[in-house]
Amino acid sequence: MDKKNIKKIEKEMKLANEGLPEKERSLFSDVRPTSVTPLNKYLEKFLNWARAESLWFLGFGTGCGAIELRPLMTSRYDVFRYGIAPRPTPRQSSVFIIGGYASMKxxxxxxxxxxxxxxPKFVIALGSCTINGGMYYDSYNTINRIDHYIPVDVYIAGCMPRPESLIAGFNKLKEKIKAGECDGMNKYAENFDWYKKNQKRVIKDWNMPDFNW
Amino acid sequence: MDIMIKILYAVISVIVATVYGLTLGGVVQKIYARVHGRFGPPVWQPFIDIIKTHGKRVSISHGIMFYLGPVFRFAGGLGTYLFIPVIYGSVVFANFSMAGDLLLVMYFIFFGQLGMALGAGEGGHPYSPLGIARGLSQMSTFELPFSLAVIAVAIQYDSLNITTIVAAQQGSILNWTLFTNPFAVIAAMISLLGMNMHSPFSLVLAPQEIPIGPPVEMNSSFLAILQTNRGLFTAAKLVLFMNLFFGGATNLLIMIVKTFFIYLVSVIVGAAFPRFRPEQSFRFFLKWPTIIGIISIIFIVYF
Structure with missing residues (x-):
């Protein structure tokens, strides 16, 4: 392929960031996420073990299910003994718990x-609302299936699932990570356009970069 | 050739201190959990956390200072540790104590925080400067009683060389600064509460108020460096206090026992008290510990 074509493809691959005002576009990155190939077999296995034994979840409550996260951290369920801890910032956490229904906002x-x-980042979808909409299946301002918008690793069904089932979900996630089956990050990068299309369909006031890093 | 052997010894010493500091962190988490009526994370959890954060596949930087922030922080911990003789009379754990004195060590304690402040500031997150403002103000206030205590100790032993200070405390338990100059030790131990940043002085890393404070944007390897430094820096501070006030150590076991009990003071206070508000913390340090520090100097000069 000649240079002209490569440049053309590179230009097409760049994110447009059309939601932003013209003057702000240069402030944000226009690079798409790329999938990362795992390291060699044994090193990756060791790291997967460490990732599974030290799960830091994002302490955001995105729905009513977030109420189940508080008992996890206190003395009754004490999730710390499994190497699971809350983290207040997305930069440092590796597990995102979608707490039930997700409204458009x-x-x-x-x-x-x-x-x-x-x-590598993992997503646990908590409650029936994240699977098929649950009791909000015909609501005008909630989405029905969260895995159309971000890749999900473990679902926990129920309304509300108790903290025990959350712990069971965490243990399932650990098994999957150790088996090397949780590759949501690469899945997101590979199907980036599909996820973006779905996201932009429901988020009407898209005023952020196409890929937030 | 001599210097190569010394460097080799220093590397061994740094690794031992880091492993010890991280294990101590794990033990302390366990103690806190027991106080709360929980089982708590395993003792080796800090090591797994570090491996995990190092094992992240991507990391985001915000500029050159953002890179250098954790490096400065780690250099601060390393510098503090490397100029303290860890075990009195030991060749391996003597570090580079002959090259510097107490003032250099105190400078290094400050240095890491300043570097971190520059690095975290470039992250651009609004909570970083908030945490930095709290951290630096609190540090200025707890440095005051600590400096007064150090001045009292320097007057008492007529030296700023840590090895000399440790040597003067050998022989009997009554030779420890704890018994010869109790006011200085009280002032310094109160400032250690602030230095270790457990409750009620946990203003800087306050996850419930200012999400984790300065390192809020630190991710992947940047965070791993900070975590490693937390182990090393804790060990360095505790060893410094042991040397200055509690007679130093003649072997590794005594060092571990003494530093553990020095740390336990912070842990007991931390488990018993809720968090101060910033202005309460600053005023506290400028009031009683400072007065006790001044008394310690008067005590050592005139009595």
Missing amino acids: TVKRIVRSYEQMQG
Whole structure:
């Protein structure tokens, strides 16, 4: 391929950031996420073990299910003994718990926070609302399936699931990570256009960069 | 050739201190959990956390200072540790104590915080400067009683060389600064509460108020460096206090026992009290510990 074509493709690959005003576009990155190939077999296995044993979840409550996160941290359920801890900033956390229904406004924040998390990152969808809409299946301002907007690793069904089932979900996530099956970050990068299309369909006031990092 | 062996010894010493500091952190988390009526994370949890944060596949930087912030912080911890003789009479754990004195060590305690302030500021998150403002103000206030205590100790032993100070305390338990100059030790131990940043002085890393404060934008390897430094810096501070006030140590076991109990003071206070507001904390340090520090100097000069 000649240089002209390569340049043309590079230009097409860049993110337009059309939601931003013209003068602000240069302040934000226009690079798309790329998928990362895992390291060699044994090193990756060791790191996966460490990732599974030290799960820092994002302490955001994105729905009513977030009420179940508080008992987890206190003495009754004490989730710290499994190496799980809350973290107040998306930059440092590796697990995002979608706490139940996600309204259109919350989806915007979920996408923003999810993209700011550093990979490998995992998503636990908590409650029936994240699977098929639950009791909000015909609501005008909630989404029905969260996995149309970000990749999900573990679902916990129920309305509300109790903290025990959350712990069971965490343990399932640990098994999956150790088996090397949680590759949501690469999945997101590979199907980036599809996810963006879905996100932009529900988020009407898109005034952020196309990829928030 | 001599210097190469010394460097080799220093590397061993730094690794031992880091491992010890991180394990101590794990033990302390366990103690806090027991106070809360929980089981708590395993003792080795800090090590797994560091491996995990290093093992992240991507990391975001915000500029050159953002890179240098954690490096400065780690240099501060390393510098503090490397100029303190850890074990009295030991060749391996003597570090580079002959090259500097107490003032250099105190400078290094300050240095890391300043570097971190520059680095975290470039992150651009509004909570970083808030945490930095709190951290630097609190540090200026707790440095005051600590400096007064150090001046009292320097007058008492007529030296700023840590090895000389440790040597003067050998022989009997009654030779410790704890018994020869109790006021200085009280002032310094109160400022240690602020230095260790446990409650009620946990203003800087206050996850419930200012999400984690200065390192809010630090991710992946940047955070891993800060975590490693937390182990090393804690060990360095505790060893410094042990040397100045509690007679130093003649072997590794005594060092571990003494530093553990020095740290336990912070942990007991931390488990018992809720967090101060910033202005309460600053005023506290400028009031009683400072007065006790001044008394310690008067005590050592005139009595």
